Amino acid sequence: MQENDPQHHQFLIIDDDPQFLAAIGASFKELSGGRWAIRTATNHSQALEHLKAHPMNLVVLDVEMPVMDGVEFLRLLGRTHPGQQVVMLSERMEETVRQTCLDLGAILFLAKPSSPEDFHNLFITLDSLATARSASGFRGVMQQVGLDDVLQMECLARKSSILKVTTGKRQGQIYISEGEIIHAQTGQLEGEMALYGLLALKGGEFKLQPFAEPARRTISGQYQFLLMEAARLRDEGELQPGRGFGGLGRPADFGATSFDASAPTEARGTQIEEVLLCSNAREVLYESKCESIENRLELFAKLEQQANQAAKGTPSGRFHRMWMSTGSSRMLVQIQPAFKLLVRSALPPASDAE
Structure with a gap:
């Protein structure tokens, strides 16, 4: 080469x-x-x-x-x-x-x-x-590098860019400004619905482009929760992308979810209580309100061990994400080859959400 x-x-x-x-x-x-x-x-x-x-x-x-x-x-x-x-x-x-x-x-x-x-x-x-990330604009394959991984790196580094996603005859854009996701668009969808739809894709191509201000900002809230919510929707099957390689499906496919595009979502009513990001070498890359880093590192090690053991007996392979919920709070743990991430959030009381 x-x-x-x-x-x-x-x-x-x-x-x-x-x-x-x-x-x-x-x-x-x-x-x-x-x-x-x-x-x-x-x-x-x-x-x-x-x-x-x-x-x-x-x-x-x-x-x-x-x-x-x-x-x-x-x-x-x-x-x-x-x-x-x-x-x-x-x-x-x-x-x-x-x-x-x-x-x-x-x-x-x-x-x-x-x-x-x-x-x-x-x-x-x-x-x-x-x-x-490539200095000249990276053209990646989502089956190898997840969109949520790229978004996390952009946001953690406080970058401003546009993540262009292409799959089949569909395409969309996710706008990041100074480390915050501010807008997403695909077809006739905009805002969080478009973001969750793009993050539900299973294959395609993406490219990081220089930032340009969108016509309007349609997304607010902490990026950690937005990615958590997208992961939850995928894991619970509430977002179903179209069949085939990275098919986006019709806008109606996303209309069957439990929320609509105009309604405020949990991202605006949820408080992030704890964040811990560390490398595979257990070095802390980012921490916020984490009372015991050592306990969290032990949790990462335990979950990674369980994931490796489970992968040996299941045809689906190794899991990379786990949800834990207590009713009043929700915790997302991601175990990736290059990093480990924990995000704990407090959900609003049921009376506040009504």
């Missing part, structure tokens, strides 16, 4: 330790099976030369660098290469440094790998990011 092949991911890894660069380069080359073009730099001058010569899918940058540390170089990249996707690595997982890097535009702040298992977990995370 040639390095200018659009399917050949371009990575730049910046670290002042030559031995680390040699180890991570050899590991990633083997794990990628030749799909990655890996370039390395030991200082910011070398890195800028690489960026000048080659567009990069991802830059992986060490925080603890001499002369110009990783944080300052990240700040410089924001001026010289705006929009460049950067993942920060650090041996010291300090919250203030993590938040500074995220505020400066880094998409992830991860622990620096030190073992073969760490290298493998980091590879999975970076490969997923490169697959889900």
Whole structure:
């Protein structure tokens, strides 16, 4: 495969330790099976030369660098290469440094790998990011990368973009503005009904395009709940896409659900009480109101073990999503190869919903 092949991911890894660069380069080359073009730099001058010569899918940058540390170089990249996707690595997982890097535009702040298992977990995370997002606009297959996964990455990184979805003779758009889903449209449908319909598709193609303001904003509410509600509707069979590969079906297909397009949905009356997102290496990528991170990590491990065991005895394969409900609250847990997500929400009392 040639390095200018659009399917050949371009990575730049910046670290002042030559031995680390040699180890991570050899590991990633083997794990990628030749799909990655890996370039390395030991200082910011070398890195800028690489960026000048080659567009990069991802830059992986060490925080603890001499002369110009990783944080300052990240700040410089924001001026010289705006929009460049950067993942920060650090041996010291300090919250203030993590938040500074995220505020400066880094998409992830991860622990620096030190073992073969760490290298493998980091590879999975970076490969997923490169697959889900391309600097030139990614053309993906939904059977390999889920639309909800792409939306989560866009929202978590506080991006603004348009996710164009094409399947058969149908197409639709999902608008993301500064990490919030603000509009969706497919056929004659708009708003949350269109969003849920698009997320119910089982196959097709998608492409991330530059953001443009829609004629009107039809969706409000936290993106975490919108994705939770779409998952619930799929799991409970309330949204039935048309038969065949990614068939969208007629607008009437979605009219059979328990709500209509003009009515306010639970997304506007539900409060997100807890969110935890972590990498496959148990590194916390995002956390909000989580009282015990360690307990949640243990829950992830237990559910993943149960999922692996269940997959051995069922023809449908491994499950990736689980719902738990107590009546007053609802919890969604997603177990994916590159990340694990928990979202707990408090539903409004029945009297409030009437």
